[in-house]
Structures are given as C-alpha cells and as structure tokens.
C-alpha cells in the first residue's frame with residue numbers, strides 16, 4: 001500500500017520552532033530538526049552545546065534520540081532548519097540511516113524557505129546499515 005504524500009508545512013514550522021530552543025552559545029549556529037515518524041508523529045530536536053566543546057550534540061541526533069525513546073523507530077521525513085541551509089553532518093547521516101533508508105529530507109533557512117530537497121541515499125551513498133551485520 002502506498003503512503004500518503006508527506007505534508008511538509010507542519011514539519012517546516014516544527015523545525016523552525018525547534019531551532020528557537022537551540023542551546024548554542026559557543027557556535028551561535030542554531031539548528032532545528034523535525035522528524036515525521038511512520039505513525040505520523042512529529043518529533044523535534046535542537047542542537048545542545050557544552051563548555052566541553054566535543055560534547056555538543058546536533059539537532060538531528062537529539063530528534064532521533066527523542067523519537068526512539070518515545071517508541072518511534074521508523075521515520076518518513078526530516079526537515080532541518082539553519083540560518084543558511086546547512087546540511088546534516090556525517091554523524092547525523094549515519095545515525096538517521098539506522099532507522100530509515102530512503103528518508104526524504106528538506107533543508108530550510110531561518111525563514112523556512114526551501115534551500116535543498118534531498119534524501120538520505122543522496123546524502124549518504126553506499127551506507128553501512130544494520131543489514132550489513134550478520135544478525136541484521
């Protein structure tokens with residue numbers, strides 16, 4: 001059975017709102033992320049930095065951790081909001097790949113304007129995934 005098309009506008013608004021709650025006093029680069037789960041929930045995240053710089057965590061991985069902890073392990077779409085349309089870092093791409101193979105992704109700027117329409121296979125080609133492991 002084919003899925004209904006993704007409704008992007010609520011996800012864009014959720015990502016923009018999430019971005020407002022970024023804790024980024026060091027980089028001053030606020031990021032918001034909004035995941036649409038397979039069962040239609042929207043789960044958001046924002047980056048959370050730390051005085052010990054390497055401990056900061058990206059918006060996308062906050063969203064993934066929140067979603068999984070709330071019982072969502074299948075994702076349908078992702079919106080990432082930054083000031084200038086930055087794309088998810090490599091660590092976030094791999095984290096997302098754990099839960100979705102062909103995730104459609106929209107990158108928007110601080111006003112919610114679409115900067116890039118892409119998907120996870122484009123951002124992370126030839127990915128290592130759970131099925132590469134013997135028990136996968």
Ligand code: THU
Nearest residue numbers: 027029031047058059087088089
């Ligand atoms: N950041 C994200 O939240 N997501 C990304 O995919 C790229 C980078 C955050 C990490 C750090 O808090 C700030 O943006 C600057 O790198």
